[in-house]
Amino acid sequence: MTGPVTGPAPAARGPQPGERPVVLTFGTFDLFHIGHLRIIERAASLGRLVVGVSSDELNRRKKGRYPIYSQDERMAIVASLACVEGVFLEEALERKREYLLRHGADMLVMGDDWQGRFDEFSDICRVLYLPRTPDVSTTSLIETIRALSHRP
Numbered sequence: 001m002t003g004p005v006t007g008p009a010p011a012a013r014g015p016q017p018g019e020r021p022v023v024l025t026f027g028t029f030d031l032f033h034i035g036h037l038r039i040i041e042r043a044a045s046l047g048r049l050v051v052g053v054s055s056d057e058l059n060r061r062k063k064g065r066y067p068i069y070s071q072d073e074r075m076a077i078v079a080s081l082a083c084v085e086g087v088f089l090e091e092a093l094e095r096k097r098e099y100l101l102r103h104g105a106d107m108l109v110m111g112d113d114w115q116g117r118f119d120e121f122s123d124i125c126r127v128l129y130l131p132r133t134p135d136v137s138t139t140s141l142i143e144t145i146r147a148l149s150h151r152p
């Protein structure tokens with residue numbers, strides 16, 4: 001018979017000796033590119049990586065447009081990477097604390113375009129910002145494709 005779950009929340013427990021820390025990162029990962037791969041690889045080198053993929057609706061609310069690839073496609077692409085242990089849907093930026101606690105995160109890793117934005121979570125996990133890969137973004141890819149398609 002199982003009783004009620006007691007003891008500290010997973011995030012408060014921290015990795016036990018010999019255990020790899022749980023690392024969470026978040027992103028849209030639309031038109032998956034080398035910058036996305038690099039941050040995922042670097043985050044995975046720090047522990048067991050779980051990725052929150054932002055939903056189509058979150059993108060519409062925050063950026064005013066839907067991603068090119070659907071959330072199911074974006075999640076499937078990220079989940080297919082050997083260094084990714086799991087993925088889940090990020091439905092609201094405001095629910096980060098809940099996601100971090102639910103997944104027992106020891107560390108939150110984001111690109112430095114988010115520098116300082118998630119420092120409030122340093123009470124429950126380590127918060128790390130890694131340098132973005134220069135000269136590549138989903139926006140610049142869309143612009144390049146658009147320019148090519150307008151050529152005579």
Ligand code: C2G
Nearest residue numbers: 026027028029030035036039054110111132133136
């Ligand atoms: N990234 C990077 N280098 C680039 C482009 C992106 O390191 N040239 C990183 C970003 O810093 C981010 C991750 O890749 O950590 C995903 O980037 P986006 O898909 O643009 O995600 P974003 O829309 O910023 O995330 O809670 C955050 C939300 O999910 C939105």
